[in-house]
Amino acid sequence: MSRVRNLTPPCPRVALAIATFALLLGSTLYSFAADPAVQVQFDAKHAGPRVVEDLTERVILRDYRFAWTSMAQALEFNTLDPLEGAFAGDARQWLRDTVVRQQQSSLNQRYANQNHKLEAVFYAPEGDVMELHDTAEYQLQISDGAKVIHDEHVVVHYVVVMTPAADRWVIRQLQAVPQF
Amino acid sequence: MLRLFVICAPAMFLVALSQAQDIRVPASVTAGEEATISMSGSGRASFYLVGPGVSRKSEVTLGEEIHLQAEDLRNAGEYLAVICSGTCRTTSFFVNAAKPHSLTFLVHPSRVPVAQGDAVSGVALPFDQYRNLVLAPETIDFQLTAGAAPLLSRSVRTQGGISWFRTSSGKSAGTLQVTASLNDLSTRRAVQQVASEPCNLRIKGERTATGVVVQTEPVRDCAGNAVPDGTIVSFTATVGSEKSTVDAPIKQDVARAQIVAAGPAVISAASGVVIGNEIRVGARP
Numbered sequence: 001m002s003r004v005r006n007l008t009p010p011c012p013r014v015a016l017a018i019a020t021f022a023l024l025l026g027s028t029l030y031s032f033a034a035d036p037a038v039q040v041q042f043d044a045k046h047a048g049p050r051v052v053e054d055l056t057e058r059v060i061l062r063d064y065r066f067a068w069t070s071m072a073q074a075l076e077f078n079t080l081d082p083l084e085g086a087f088a089g090d091a092r093q094w095l096r097d098t099v100v101r102q103q104q105s106s107l108n109q110r111y112a113n114q115n116h117k118l119e120a121v122f123y124a125p126e127g128d129v130m131e132l133h134d135t136a137e138y139q140l141q142i143s144d145g146a147k148v149i150h151d152e153h154v155v156v157h158y159v160v161v162m163t164p165a166a167d168r169w170v171i172r173q174l175q176a177v178p179q180f
Numbered sequence: 181m182l183r184l185f186v187i188c189a190p191a192m193f194l195v196a197l198s199q200a201q202d203i204r205v206p207a208s209v210t211a212g213e214e215a216t217i218s219m220s221g222s223g224r225a226s227f228y229l230v231g232p233g234v235s236r237k238s239e240v241t242l243g244e245e246i247h248l249q250a251e252d253l254r255n256a257g258e259y260l261a262v263i264c265s266g267t268c269r270t271t272s273f274f275v276n277a278a279k280p281h282s283l284t285f286l287v288h289p290s291r292v293p294v295a296q297g298d299a300v301s302g303v304a305l306p307f308d309q310y311r312n313l314v315l316a317p318e319t320i321d322f323q324l325t326a327g328a329a330p331l332l333s334r335s336v337r338t339q340g341g342i343s344w345f346r347t348s349s350g351k352s353a354g355t356l357q358v359t360a361s362l363n364d365l366s367t368r369r370a371v372q373q374v375a376s377e378p379c380n381l382r383i384k385g386e387r388t389a390t391g392v393v394v395q396t397e398p399v400r401d402c403a404g405n406a407v408p409d410g411t412i413v414s415f416t417a418t419v420g421s422e423k424s425t426v427d428a429p430i431k432q433d434v435a436r437a438q439i440v441a442a443g444p445a446v447i448s449a450a451s452g453v454v455i456g457n458e459i460r461v462g463a464r465p
Contacts, residue, residue, distance in 0.1 A: 039255070042396060089311075097233035097234070098235055101235040107237065108235075124301070124344065125298075129303055131340055144226070152270070175257050
């Protein structure tokens with residue numbers, strides 16, 4: 001899988017024009033990124049062996065959306081705070097590691113126009129573990145300081161494990177896979 | 181236009197000199213193993229590796245192999261390799277979990293009445309040494325033993341990194357050992373099986389100087405297991421049109437209560453949803 005983006009300004013004048021355009025585009029994207037709306041469609045009909053309760057379905061939808069909003073904020077602004085509460089265990093650890101390493105390397109990632117098709121595939125008999133498949137679409141932009149090094153609309157498949165915490169469901173595993 | 185070309189051409193030529201061609205990444209990478217990325221071309225470039233738990237930048241020489249450290253590839257998931265030498269090129273690859281190193285095993289409940297259908301369940305998730313969920317199918321062996329007696333032995337393939345079982349509880353009170361095994365990995369949990377609802381609750385009573393002393397026969401469930409101490413038995417005495425109730429806990433298999441009643445009384449007992457026999461005690465002489 002090879003993706004090419006020509007991000008080299010061909011000459012100073014053109015570069016100036018591109019920079020101006022990028023600035024305007026960037027401010028537009030930023031204002032969108034501040035919008036917390038992350039689209040999530042959740043299908044719990046095929047989960048088993050336990051049937052997903054209506055209330056649980058609503059809570060999962062709420063908490064999954066919150067988790068991605070939090071993750072996007074953490075990776076865009078390189079701050080750890082948003083990761084508290086939405087993630088736990090291994091998922092929180094690798095996200096924290098990512099943010100710390102991004103701080104060191106001056107990189108950041110922006111997840112824009114998020115659209116998730118989430119499906120519950122396993123719900124434990126006692127209701128203490130749920131596995132979900134998420135087909136996520138978003139615009140992924142990676143920047144080195146002010147320089148955008150990668151900008152692409154991607155479709156990524158995630159295997160997600162969530163467990164209930166005191167007042168919400170948290171993500172414990174978030175693993176991208178080539179396909180389900 | 182010509183002027184623009186004259187200005188831009190040298191810069192474009194220099195860029196072209198150091199431009200990269202193809203990025204070659206390994207088809208499959210196992211978590212915690214080293215890997216190499218190669219890229220044709222010449223000149224210097226910036227190399228970025230972005231993935232779960234990693235985000236690093238380094239300067240590389242095009243045409244030479246880029247060595248990825250094992251510690252940068254510990255988390256399963258998708259990684260992006262970005263090489264910028266004028267133009268930025270991106271290639272992605274996936275890191276898969278390594279072989280199972282531990283088993284997370286959730287068993288419910290911790291305490292269960294005997295002979296209950298589908299009362300005990302367990303969920304097992306294999307993880308590699310870097311705590312990645314192993315998604316490749318594995319066979320988990322579930323074994324339930326009560327004392328020395330095997331209760332259940334079942335092999336279940338993981339689907340999406342999860343396997344599970346559900347079964348009835350055993351017939352005898354005591355500890356139920358529940359084990360999940362995968363190759364040489366084994367995780368054990370214990371479930372305490374306790375007596376179910378009392379069965380054939382029977383009481384007897386005798387008049388004393390101050391009232392009536394009533395007590396149960398040893399309270400057992402239908403499988404003969406002694407009902408645990410502390411289980412409440414309610415004694416109800418009807419004297420004429422008045423009713424009074426005394427709750428007494430079972431202590432060493434028996435629940436006992438003293439009821440103040442001078443006249444003839446009808447006394448019954450109940451525990452949970454189980455109702456015992458009725459006895460009639462005459463008036464105080």
